Amino acid sequence: MLRHFGIKRTYTHNFRLAVLLCLTAGFVNAAGFLGFSTLTTNVTGHAALFAERIAQQDWSNAGTVAVWMLLFLAGALCSSLIITRIGHHERFSFAIPIVLELVILIFCAIYGNGKDSFFPKGFFVGCLLFAMGLQNALVSVISGSVVRTTHLTGTFTDLGIEIAQLNRSNQAGQVELVSKIKLRLSIIFFFMFGALSGAYSFSHLGFKAFLLPCSILCFTLFFDIFRVNVKRYYANLIHRSKKK
Numbered sequence: 001m002l003r004h005f006g007i008k009r010t011y012t013h014n015f016r017l018a019v020l021l022c023l024t025a026g027f028v029n030a031a032g033f034l035g036f037s038t039l040t041t042n043v044t045g046h047a048a049l050f051a052e053r054i055a056q057q058d059w060s061n062a063g064t065v066a067v068w069m070l071l072f073l074a075g076a077l078c079s080s081l082i083i084t085r086i087g088h089h090e091r092f093s094f095a096i097p098i099v100l101e102l103v104i105l106i107f108c109a110i111y112g113n114g115k116d117s118f119f120p121k122g123f124f125v126g127c128l129l130f131a132m133g134l135q136n137a138l139v140s141v142i143s144g145s146v147v148r149t150t151h152l153t154g155t156f157t158d159l160g161i162e163i164a165q166l167n168r169s170n171q172a173g174q175v176e177l178v179s180k181i182k183l184r185l186s187i188i189f190f191f192m193f194g195a196l197s198g199a200y201s202f203s204h205l206g207f208k209a210f211l212l213p214c215s216i217l218c219f220t221l222f223f224d225i226f227r228v229n230v231k232r233y234y235a236n237l238i239h240r241s242k243k244k
Contacts, residue, residue, distance in 0.1 A: 011179050014143050018187045020220045021139055021149040024213040025132060026194025028105070029150075031202040031209050032128050035112055036121050040128035042151040043069045064122050071126045075133020083141055094142065095221055097134040102217050104131040105210045112207035146183070152191055159184040 025041050032040030039045045046065050053062035079097040086093035104127050112124050136150045148154055162180050194213075201209035 011183065014147050014183055015186060017139060017143060018147050018149065018183060019190050020216055021135060021147075022187050022190040023194040023197070024216050025135065025149045025151075026191040026196075027198035027201070027213045027216075028128060028132065028194075028210075029191075030195040030198030032125070032198075034199060034202045035108075035207055036125050036128075038068075038121075038125045040125055041132045042153075043072050043129070044151065044153065068122075068126050068129050072129040072133040075130040075135075076137035077133075078130075079134040079137035080141060083138070094138065097138045098217050098221055101131040101134050102214050104128065105214050105217075109208050109210035109214075112210065147187065149187070149191070152188055155184050155187050159188070 029039070029041040032038070046069050050062055050065040050069070053059075053065060078100075082096050083093050086096070108124050108127060111119060114121060132150045136148060139147050139149050159181065162177050162184065166174065166177055166181075197212070198209065201212055205212075
């Protein structure tokens with residue numbers, strides 16, 4: 001689900017990617033909001049907040065919000081550069097952004113509580129926005145912009161358009177549309193499920209709840225790497241048997 005691009009990519013690849021990383025983003029969205037009282041997975045709300053702070057001439061907070069938005073952009077830029085510079089088909093190009101996201105989530109889990117940290121709350125918000133920028137760009141590049149995991153606005157829009165087109169397509173188009181609708185519904189469901197899980201976990205575990213999405217990211221990495229290694233093992237086995 002992380003290594004296939006273009007025509008090699010299937011609905012199943014996108015579905016698996018949507019399930020795992022939408023769970024992660026939904027979790028971070030809810031836990032981040034409860035922990036830092038700020039949205040931490042997208043920048044749409046921050047644009048309005050930035051405008052409000054400018055209107056009130058609150059330059060300090062306006063600057064903070066602007067830095068948050070730029071950090072999301074920086075995360076997306078960093079993720080895209082890593083994948084394109086290393087190469088789409090190189091073994092670990094997809095893993096580096098996920099590992100960076102893991103490090104950030106672990107950092108927030110350990111130091112997010114202001115009582116045990118010298119870092120201000122805004123610093124953690126910026127870190128989470130950078131992590132979600134990493135993830136959003138990674139998923140967008142891999143899926144060809146079919147899957148977006150950190151927000152639902154575009155997903156709801158696409159879902160509405162595709163439902164309206166259901167009765168206007170031929171039989172082949174109908175099948176493709178139904179697949180797209182199923183994928184959109186999966187993204188929405190698992191993002192919401194992740195958000196509910198994040199809210200519930202944070203209320204019981206506090207900032208340690210950020211360790212739970214880390215387990216999802218680890219599973220995402222190991223699942224793909226394990227499948228690749230298994231395929232290589234059997235390919236080598238078949239190749240050796242043919243030589244004999």
